[in-house]
Amino acid sequence: MKTVTFTIDGKIVRADKGQTILKAAEAAGIYIPRLCACKDLVPHGSCRVCSVRVNGRIQASCVQTAAEGAIVESETDELREYRRNIIDMLFVEGNHFCMFCEKSGFCELQALAYRFGITAPKYRLLYPKRDIDLSHPEVYLDHNRCILCGRCVRASQDLDRKNVFQFVERGCRKRLQVNGEALSDTDLRAADQAVSACPVGALMRKRVGYAVPVGRRPYDEVPIGRDIEKKGEE
């Protein structure tokens, strides 16, 4: 397989031809923050957290393929601020109450907020009115926490081969919808990859909340992305 060589923040990185910048960076032990990108799923390019400058232009690294000789900037003040803005925006767009959310400590949105040092969002909260779908015996869907990353949509289609989810409406009214009137109409199962693909507390298994004590949850001690960075240090 052909390879290309490029740089990220001055560090030389090799990538397979056609590989995305995000994946090539990951293989080289460089963590580029991301939310909608997820292992085994086709890139979505929607959250824009993984934006980098490629030869001066801002691109989402999850969809942009690495090109020979490209100069990629990732950890700049500008991009750090912009990524932080996105995390802030996702917080104010929904209703996120980390203090009593079962996903706390496992939540990628929360973990990114910690990594970026966000203690309170800088934008005014929008307080949308959203529903919770409790109709399913094993899983519930809390739209208040949904960040429209589309991970469940893709996991359900491509990994579970089911098509339980899709987006409906557009613009600020865009929301996740299930294939039917409610979640109980669908063939979703608790073990489906769609459920585990959710980075936040929107799609949750019932009756298993708070199973891990505070302090021993994945992001309590180690910031998100540390696993990737560790590879780079070895």
Add this chain to the structure above:
Amino acid sequence: MKRALAKITGEICKKFGNDPTRMMDIAMAVQERFGCVSPEAMDEIARAVNSHRVEVESLVTFYGFLSVKPQGKVVIRLCRDIIDWMKGYESVADAMSRELGVSMGETTPDGAITLTHAPCIGMSDQAPAALVNEVVVTHLTPERGRQLVRDLRRHLDPQQLVTMVGDGNNDHPLVRSMVRNNIRMRGPVHFADFEPGSGLRRALTLKPMDVIREIKESRLRGRGGAGFPAGLKWEMAANAPGGKRYVICNADEGEPGTFKDRVLLTECTGQLLEGMAIAGYAVGSDTGIIYLRGEYRYLLPYLESVIEERLRRGFLGRDILGKKGFRFDVRVQMGAGAYICGEETALISSCEGLPGVPKNRPPFPPQQGYLGCPTIVNNVETLCCVSRILLEGAAWFASMGSPRTTGTKVLSICGDCRKPGVYEVPFGISARELIEMSEAENTGTMLIGGPCRQMIGSERFGGRICYDDLATGGAILIFNRARNKLEIAEHYLDFFIEESCGHCTPCRVGLILLKKAVHKVIEGAGEPSDLAEMRDLSNFIIRMSRCGLGQAAPNPVLGALEIFGDLSAGFVAERKPGLLPEFDLSKAVIDAEMRVGRQSKIV
């Protein structure tokens, strides 16, 4: 009833080959028959085309003209663009709403008439205007609005509202529209005589690669606004690996204030179809699609008749003009009310029977576009230019315009001017000349290229219309000095918020936050830091959004800020510490006061 719905929906799906990529046509046909695409109909469609109900729902809820909930037999969509607003939208809306006895967005209790609004319907030169089903009514006044409602109640037949027809082909039996062309200046590319087949005949004497070379030599750039060199796009598509190729004409002009493609589609239809066939020959495509915006549905029968006629005359179909093996067919794909579909990858999504969500790039459409095949998407005007270039030659075309932007441009000028309409002018003309031509007075601000481009004040009226200075897809909106620039910016933010596909965070959320900041300043509660926040947010949205919509939406705000100077004094002030300036305590306690039945003591 339920069985009838299942049967008819099934027949509609069958008519489109139970093909999920034709879901747009299926959904529109179902809506036309039943007034909406109900959940039951969505189930039926999903079953017939072997898809999922949520996929159908995703499509139906995305487009403005499709509806899950029942609508009236007649739907009145009053255009709510800022130009209509300036020409009396509010009083017309009020008059019609009173006459109907329903508010905006509602249907009369007998299920006959729905009153709603639409963003720019491409009639800014004859505003206020409305769509009554697909029939266009123009120059509305409160009295005419009331009369329109009374007439509709009597016959429920929108076509009967047309008592006077417009000029040119608006008078054609298949159009019969009251729309007027308002062609104020005829240039040599679009409005000179064009002998059908003449450009195509010349093209077929050349090798396909020489046709591309001719277009490259003419230095024709995309007329939709982005200005991508057309020849280069064609070359990419011609060289891309793959068998089947497509030529798509973008007839989805949705930029507020633009209507020039409406006139080209009405008057230069043959020249357009000829340009598509030439493009097909050049890139090796046998299929063309015209993506026609839903607002221009009234032109569909005419457009299809011209396609038929050209088939008969050998300008389309098999062995075109006797050239063995060269085949090119064209179909029209109707849009259904989504501005974002003017973006070429969103347009392709829509043609594929999907919501109009832009695609990730790369790959670019000339590499992998419609159904994964190499595809060129060109604007109506670009394709009309192509026919003329093949007829008159690249050198002739390149001799017009400014050095780096060749040819002419068709502009739609509207707003505070005496002569709104369509002007074909050479590139390089100054904004000031446009003001004079359209007989505008006391001009304070112009939106060059519509809200997605730039707002300029008088200090830039010397600027020239071309891709290196004042770039435009054709929209020129003129505002006099009395108009509030920030209010214009806010109006268009509302528009972009409504029309965003919602896919990426910066555009979906950022625009709402930006609107809040702008609104706060307009309300007189602004602080100096708000201006900085507006600037920061605008730059963030422009740089981080995925497609051209988000990358352009804050432009009116930035433009207004740049020419804000004299205005800022009254709107922005340092505040004393205390409550948030935008927080109105007395307003906030009204609800509570109502409940307890007395006035609050804290206010």
